[in-house]
Amino acid sequence: MRLISPALWKRLLKRRLPTSLWGRSLLIIVLPVLVMQVAVTWAFFDAHWQTVTARLSEGLAGDVAWAVESYLDDPTPDSLAVIADRAERTMSLSIALQEDRTLPSEQRRGPIGVVDRVLEQALASRLDQPFWFDTLRYPAYVDIQVQTPQGVLRVIAPRERAVATQAHIFVVWLLVATILLMGVAILFIRNQVRAIERLAEAAEAFGRGETQERFKPHGAREVRAAATAFMEMRDRIQRHIDQRTALLASVSHDLRTPLTRLRLELALAPPFKRAAAMRSDMDEMEHMIDEYLAFARGEAGEAPQSVSISDLLNTAADDVRRAGAEAQVDVPVDMTASLRPLAFKRALANLAGNAASHGEHVRLSARRLPSGGLEIVVEDDGPGIAEDLHEEAFRPFSRLDPARNQNRKGVGLGLAIARDVARGHGGDITLDRSDLGGLSARIRIPG
Structure with a gap:
């Protein structure tokens, strides 16, 4: 059998534990209370309830044994009547003789079996005759039957005589x-x-x-x-x-x-x-x-408002065409989002201008994410940027190698400003390889 290492146990436990402060604080309170409740309940049933039930069962078994032995000493109807009357008055037991009967063959036991087990042990220690009992047929009573030569001596006892109810x-x-x-x-x-x-x-x-x-x-x-x-x-x-x-x-x-x-x-x-x-x-x-x-x-002083994404992308596409490159726009006409329009327009202008400077064809697209957020992609067919330089390209005043020297008219702040705007909206910008062969700048903003 392969044992799980402590490190693996720790990882598995860490995955199952709540990650929020609310969940962990609640667990800190609930878990000790539940453990305490289980411990107290177990101690109560083990040290008190079972002990009391055992004592009650032993007392009931002694009374049943007295009634059986008294009847066997004088197995006559008059003797049985006296025993039954005395048992009814002093012990709350109902005793009757079922002549020429035998004990039932079926055994009925409770789902837990604690009461049945304790009562069976008490009766076995006090009776020499075969016996049978049922604690389930009558909710408020216990049915005890003892085999005698004359038949079955049946004793009906209140349930509280055998169990701490x-x-x-x-x-x-x-x-x-x-x-x-x-x-x-x-x-x-x-x-x-x-x-x-x-x-x-x-x-x-x-x-x-x-x-x-x-x-x-x-x-x-x-x-x-x-x-x-x-x-x-x-x-x-x-x-x-x-x-x-x-x-x-x-x-x-x-x-x-x-x-x-x-x-x-x-x-x-x-x-x-x-x-x-x-x-x-x-x-x-x-x-x-x-x-x-x-x-x-940055975005100081500008409040968010509902903006048409189609208008933003078409405006950026016009800038691309004025720069001498072809532009393609793929966006639903009725798509809107809550944005800071001037800041976001500048971010798109920086990305579109960067794409137009290094490619002949630029594609601008937008779609809704399954989570409800917004994704805008600006692609070109230029030389692209090496993957290991993607993060370097976002650094302010960063100038990459001559293969793709973005912001040739500026100082290396185009991508930095665009990322700052995206993060100011709660999202981010990532770079990747475009399907057109050049660079793909992907803006994702949560809904």
Whole structure:
């Protein structure tokens, strides 16, 4: 027989245990209570109920033995009448003789058999004659029959003479107390877990760029301390983001002013040989400033709203066609989603522009996921990106090898901005090999 290693046992147990804090906290309360209830019930039945039942059965067996021996000493109808009357008055036993009868051949026993086993042992220790009994035919009585030379002596005894019939009351009270204690524990745990869930929801919303009001921490002292620390951290991060955005906006404005003067002077200057190159350099400088500012600003200040996915993809397709590549759109006309339109439009523009820069054919498609989420795919037939460089391509200011130098007019922020937008919506972007032969950028956003 092959033994399961402790490590395998640990893995199997880990898979079966609940993963949520609510489930684990509930298990911490419920499991000890159930173990305690089983242990107390077992100890009660083993040390008390069975002992009491055995004593009662022994007493009943002694009374039956007395009645049988008294009758065998004087097996006459008058003697039987006296014995039956005395047994009825003092022992609550009903005794009758079934002449020329034999014991039944069938044996009826209870499903558990504790009472039958104890009663059988008691009768066997007190009676020398063959006997038969039935504890199931009459709910409130026990039927005991003893074989005598004259026939079968039948004794009907109240069930409480052989069994401790009130034991179930203890079990009922134990169950009621357990349910009450577990109910109080569940309410307390739920209140504590709810405080942690509220903190997690606030952290997730902040990670998506959503602005929420400060909430009043509640729950245990440690949970309140964590919630207070989170809100203070959120305020510090928000101040840092606002300061960075303001700084870059100011720098952008300061850079645009001399850039505008250069454009004006270049437009007023007489034609010369380097004019076209200078215009190209100024266009690239302006594009770089726009990308820096967009990366720093992110999605600040924009609220989600219902947006037509078809309109977004068709707008991106128009940009692809203006860049000189062919564009194909595959999306249901009535598909909508709750998005930050400007941020998502910029993410799609970055992906579509990147595809148009390196391929001649671009395909944009969208579909609903079985989970209710949204998937948008931008594909091209360009040279693609090596699989080991997929994550490197998302790093800000990353410039890959010349085989596919994305953002040739920018500074390597196109994919970084697109992923930041996707993650701000609770999703992500992954890269893969396209069916067209080039790169496939897949945006997945939960519903």
